[in-house]
Amino acid sequence: MSALTIPPKRRRRSIITRVGWPRFLQEIGMLAPAVVLMTVFLITPFLLSFWTAMTNQPLVPRPTPVRFVGFNNFLRILSDDLFWTSLWNVTRFTLWVLPVQCGLAFLTALILNQKLPFRNLFRGMFFLPAITSMVVVCVIWGTLFQYPTGPLNQILASLSGGHIQPIDWLGDPNWAMFSIVLLSAWQAYGFQMIIYLAGMQGIPDELYDAARIDGAGRWGRFWHVTMPGLRPTHVFVLVITTIQAFKLYTQVAILTQGGPKSSTETVVHYMVRAGFEEQKLGYASAVSVILFLIVLVIALIQRRLMRRFDV
Amino acid sequence: MSDLALSPRKPAAPLNGYRIVQSISVFVIALVVISPLFMLFIASLKDDRFQILADMGSFRAFWVDNPTLNNFREVGNFAGELAFGRYLGNSLLILFSTVSLGLIINSMAGFILAWGSLPGRALILSLIIALYVIPQESIIMPLLIIVSRAGLSDTFTAQILPFVASPLYTFLFYQFFAQLPKELYEAASIDGASIFRTWWSIFMPLSLPALATVSILMGIEAWNQYLWPILITQTDYARPISVAIATFFGQDSIFWDRAMAASVLMMIPILVFYLAFQRWFISSFVGSAVKG
Numbered sequence: 001m002s003a004l005t006i007p008p009k010r011r012r013r014s015i016i017t018r019v020g021w022p023r024f025l026q027e028i029g030m031l032a033p034a035v036v037l038m039t040v041f042l043i044t045p046f047l048l049s050f051w052t053a054m055t056n057q058p059l060v061p062r063p064t065p066v067r068f069v070g071f072n073n074f075l076r077i078l079s080d081d082l083f084w085t086s087l088w089n090v091t092r093f094t095l096w097v098l099p100v101q102c103g104l105a106f107l108t109a110l111i112l113n114q115k116l117p118f119r120n121l122f123r124g125m126f127f128l129p130a131i132t133s134m135v136v137v138c139v140i141w142g143t144l145f146q147y148p149t150g151p152l153n154q155i156l157a158s159l160s161g162g163h164i165q166p167i168d169w170l171g172d173p174n175w176a177m178f179s180i181v182l183l184s185a186w187q188a189y190g191f192q193m194i195i196y197l198a199g200m201q202g203i204p205d206e207l208y209d210a211a212r213i214d215g216a217g218r219w220g221r222f223w224h225v226t227m228p229g230l231r232p233t234h235v236f237v238l239v240i241t242t243i244q245a246f247k248l249y250t251q252v253a254i255l256t257q258g259g260p261k262s263s264t265e266t267v268v269h270y271m272v273r274a275g276f277e278e279q280k281l282g283y284a285s286a287v288s289v290i291l292f293l294i295v296l297v298i299a300l301i302q303r304r305l306m307r308r309f310d311v
Numbered sequence: 312m313s314d315l316a317l318s319p320r321k322p323a324a325p326l327n328g329y330r331i332v333q334s335i336s337v338f339v340i341a342l343v344v345i346s347p348l349f350m351l352f353i354a355s356l357k358d359d360r361f362q363i364l365a366d367m368g369s370f371r372a373f374w375v376d377n378p379t380l381n382n383f384r385e386v387g388n389f390a391g392e393l394a395f396g397r398y399l400g401n402s403l404l405i406l407f408s409t410v411s412l413g414l415i416i417n418s419m420a421g422f423i424l425a426w427g428s429l430p431g432r433a434l435i436l437s438l439i440i441a442l443y444v445i446p447q448e449s450i451i452m453p454l455l456i457i458v459s460r461a462g463l464s465d466t467f468t469a470q471i472l473p474f475v476a477s478p479l480y481t482f483l484f485y486q487f488f489a490q491l492p493k494e495l496y497e498a499a500s501i502d503g504a505s506i507f508r509t510w511w512s513i514f515m516p517l518s519l520p521a522l523a524t525v526s527i528l529m530g531i532e533a534w535n536q537y538l539w540p541i542l543i544t545q546t547d548y549a550r551p552i553s554v555a556i557a558t559f560f561g562q563d564s565i566f567w568d569r570a571m572a573a574s575v576l577m578m579i580p581i582l583v584f585y586l587a588f589q590r591w592f593i594s595s596f597v598g599s600a601v602k603g
Contacts, residue, residue, distance in 0.1 A: 015428060015429070015430060018428065019428050022505070023428075023505065023506055024429075026505060026506050026507050027423050027427045027428065027429050027506060028429070029507075030419040030420065030422065030423050030427075030506070030507065030510070031419070031420050031423040031424070031427070031429065031435075033416045033419070033420070033476065034416050034417060034419065034420035034476040034481055035420070035435070035476075036476075037416065037472065037473075037475055037476035038439070038442065038476045038477075038478065040457075041454065041457075041472065041473035041474075041476070042442055042445065042450065042476075042478070043442070044453075044457065045450040045451075045453035045454040045456075045457055046445050046449075046450050046453075048453035048456070048457070049449065049450060049452065049453045052452070052453055052456070057456070059455075104340075107336070107340075108340055111333055111336060111337055111340075112337075114333070116333070116337065122337060122341065124586075124589055125341065125344065125345060126340065126341070126344055127585075127589075128344070128345070128348060128582075128585075129344060129348070130531070131527075131531055131581050131582070131585045132348065132578060132581075133534060133535040133537075133553055133577055133578075133581070134535060134537060134553075135535075135537060135553045135554075135556045135557050135574075135577070136351070136556065136574040136577055136578055138557075138560070139351070139556065139559070139567075139570045139571065139573075139574045140347045140348070140350070140351050140574070141347070142560070142565065142570075143350075143354075143363075143364065143367060143567060144347065144367075146364060146367070149364070150364075150367060151350075151367040151372065154367075154369070186343070186344070186347070218329070243446070247446055247448050249448065249537075249538055250537045250538065253537075253538075253557075254557050254560050255560070268448050268538075271448070271452070272538065272542075275452045275455075276541075276542060281452055281455075281456065284452045285452045285453060288448065288449040288450065288451070288452050288453075289449070291446065291448060291449045292445060292446065292449040295444065295445075295446050295449070296444055299444045
């Protein structure tokens with residue numbers, strides 16, 4: 001018995017003798033709040049979601065016991081056309097928002113990284129949409145998108161001399177997702193801009209000077225110094241934007257409720273509808289497990305790519 | 312050659328085609344970014360809801376003849392149907408509790424992970440990094456079960472406590488503390504300072520950039536929560552302003568004047584918060600996250 005208990009005892013004694021009881025308890029006390037809260041509110045629900053996903057758990061407790069249903073929820077999700085529509089929609093959204101949002105962020109960062117009067121003012125100003133709540137953004141863009149006489153339609157009409165017919169931005173299934181892309185990119189690009197700025201400032205000035213001595217012009221420096229130096233930043237920005245895009249919810253829930261004709265239905269909106277409005281918590285948990293797996297795959301791809309570029 | 316001898320930052324170049332293009336693009340981007348926000352502020356000062364929409368397509372959107380605070384008076388109540396004063400107060404309470412608790416709890420944990428002597432720190436750290444992958448959206452359904460079974464639905468606690476401890480912010484603090492010089496820590500322990508004191512009086516005062524970054528990121532997150540409060544609040548008691556503004560969209564025709572005023576109410580606090588911290592924020596933000 002004593003032989004079995006020696007190893008842990010010895011280890012514990014060694015840290016206590018090394019730092020003493022008061023310090024040991026202090027360290028535990030300082031680490032514990034974060035660990036406990038993360039365990040209760042992050043790890044537990046995460047593990048629970050895998051269990052709930054295999055049951056027919058309702059939102060409000062019912063007298064009938066919760067039944068284990070195996071992979072039934074997953075099978076039903078995968079045979080639901082609306083789920084595939086929502087998955088296709090967020091993919092479409094991602095493919096649109098990546099070039100628009102990251103492109104805008106990259107261009108702005110390129111400009112702001114140069115010597116420019118009022119540079120810091122612009123930098124602070126261009127980040128303002130990113131601190132604006134999505135709900136407020138929806139109020140603003142809800143007015144801009146008004147059909148048929150909203151500001152965007154009027155601008156289009158006057159630019160084209162009346163040749164472009166007013167667009168029903170949020171009411172036309174062909175346009176609704178694109179409109180969501182516009183307002184989302186406008187709202188969130190500030191984050192990507194700052195990440196790009198940080199990346200650009202990480203490129204040593206000596207590299208630019210060396211390129212200049214070698215006779216590289218503005219374009220040469222851009223292609224052979226800036227772009228290679230930003231490779232990890234590009235990967236990081238593309239991945240966080242993709243993950244963000246797959247979680248698309250608020251703007252859709254407020255402005256279109258997934259419509260018209262399910263053209264803006266998203267995975268998270270589908271999940272909330274199943275879990276909250278239809279009260280099928282087990283089913284919704286299965287959707288959330290699928291969402292987690294998607295995000296996990298994207299994050300793993302990022303890790304692969306980052307490792308390759310860091311070498 | 313001569314310009315190599317100068318500092319890396321060159322004096323402003325003479326006006327040429329490139330600089331003209333550059334200035335025009337900054338101006339255009341500023342217009343696209345700022346004009347919608349500016350329009351919102353102007354419109355909230357207009358009394359006539361039909362005029363607001365009529366003005367939108369022209370330059371009148373950027374001008375108000377006789378500004379009035381009537382819209383704010385109308386929505387700024389603390390009770391009744393348009394109790395945005397109350398919702399704003401709720402949101403502020405949630406914001407300050409989440410951020411202040413979050414700064415303390417995450418920085419304490421980050422500090423112990425960086426400088427403590429507990430066994431298993433490396434394991435906890437890698438676990439925390441792994442947890443970062445879990446999106447909030449994918450745990451929100453089981454979290455709803457846990458929180459409502461604990462009898463916390465429709466409370467402030469339910470909107471604060473789950474978001475206080477965060478893998479990302481603990482990691483950011485860990486990273487920041489770990490790169491501070493070892494001598495700092497050693498000097499404190501030679502002077503006989505306890506580890507709690509070392510954290511609070513030596514390391515925290517040096518962490519202004521990290522504190523500002525985490526404050527802004529957490530603040531934006533707490534202020535803009537939308538999905539979770541919809542699920543967890545049923546009455547006005549703890550309802551945040553984001554959810555209240557969204558109810559404007561449920562009506563047949565939106566009262567844009569009120570919606571605009573409520574939106575401006577919602578923007579002002581986070582704007583002040585941002586302006587207070589942004590000096591440190593932009594310089595330190597994600598310079599670290601890109602590396603990690």
